[in-house]
Amino acid sequence: MRMAIRYTDFITNEDSRSDFLPRGRKPTMFALALLFAVSLAAGIALPALVLNKMILIGWLCLIISVSGWYVMLEITRSRDLILATEFQNALFASALGFNNTFCLIIKREGSIVYMDTGFQKMFPDLIKERVISIAGMLKHGKVTTVDKEKIFAAIDRGVYDKIIFEIRGPDNLTLKVVMSLEPIIRPSGFILLRAREFVEQRTRDGAPEMKTGAPTNPLLTKSSITLFAYIMDRMNTGVYMTDPRGAIIYANRLIEQWLGYRDSEIILTSLSLKDIVHQGSSHPGTISPDNFEGEVTLRKKEGGLTKAFINQKVIMGEDNKSLGCVAIINNIVEKDPSIKKTLW
Numbered sequence: 001m002r003m004a005i006r007y008t009d010f011i012t013n014e015d016s017r018s019d020f021l022p023r024g025r026k027p028t029m030f031a032l033a034l035l036f037a038v039s040l041a042a043g044i045a046l047p048a049l050v051l052n053k054m055i056l057i058g059w060l061c062l063i064i065s066v067s068g069w070y071v072m073l074e075i076t077r078s079r080d081l082i083l084a085t086e087f088q089n090a091l092f093a094s095a096l097g098f099n100n101t102f103c104l105i106i107k108r109e110g111s112i113v114y115m116d117t118g119f120q121k122m123f124p125d126l127i128k129e130r131v132i133s134i135a136g137m138l139k140h141g142k143v144t145t146v147d148k149e150k151i152f153a154a155i156d157r158g159v160y161d162k163i164i165f166e167i168r169g170p171d172n173l174t175l176k177v178v179m180s181l182e183p184i185i186r187p188s189g190f191i192l193l194r195a196r197e198f199v200e201q202r203t204r205d206g207a208p209e210m211k212t213g214a215p216t217n218p219l220l221t222k223s224s225i226t227l228f229a230y231i232m233d234r235m236n237t238g239v240y241m242t243d244p245r246g247a248i249i250y251a252n253r254l255i256e257q258w259l260g261y262r263d264s265e266i267i268l269t270s271l272s273l274k275d276i277v278h279q280g281s282s283h284p285g286t287i288s289p290d291n292f293e294g295e296v297t298l299r300k301k302e303g304g305l306t307k308a309f310i311n312q313k314v315i316m317g318e319d320n321k322s323l324g325c326v327a328i329i330n331n332i333v334e335k336d337p338s339i340k341k342t343l344w
Contacts, residue, residue: 238329
């Protein structure tokens, strides 16, 4: 849907330095009212001069018909404009909130003028209040005083900044998020806030970036994952790797083909085991990283379910701490149970 082209933007006499110009309307409401009054007066005066009631009735019917047609035309245009605006709002909101925990637009004084669905799900009690502000969000999220001062200082400066802090979300769960503050240039006076869960820095292929020195998990180096994936692909076997929280840090192409994802889409969209495993028919060990072997039901991207046989093992690091898990998956053909294999 395209918005109507604003030709009046090119001929306006408004100050060009203004960052927002209201749409010019021609004819104006005053001109329309004046035109209607003149037509109505002429419709009454003209027949009165010739003393003909039929002319008076005909002229009034013509005025009412033309006015009714114009009103219906404007109502139709207004409804089309509202539909286009709602569609664009949904489109822009999806783009702003993509791959973020929540997204906000605030005024410089702190009042919230836009919130996405992620924010509404995270703070269901806050959106019921009469005044919704960034201060209220930080209060409901039980953010520490030190972090509050950092956020308020960044808003006052009005420059691009990133702040990492902990916030209390739904079910009293504490999340560590990184929030970016991006001033909006036009119209001025607004700031875009986008928060996402804080994770370790990753390389382009989705593997954790290894710092210099002894790696904490040699199995998750880029070369090890590449070699492991190459072997599994040749065996026509699916494989994925997760971090200790269940976030998928690697999935080979075979799993993505089975579930209807594009190459590397599972990693780029930051999916976890909860996103691909159907929880209603699966063992708890398949939802969180744990040792498990057996049948599971997986969810496809476009809807639908598929059964698979999974062998999932936890990888232990130093001090007996979990580094995540590695899983090998086979498709299950229900008519031929012999396809199931124990791989470990």
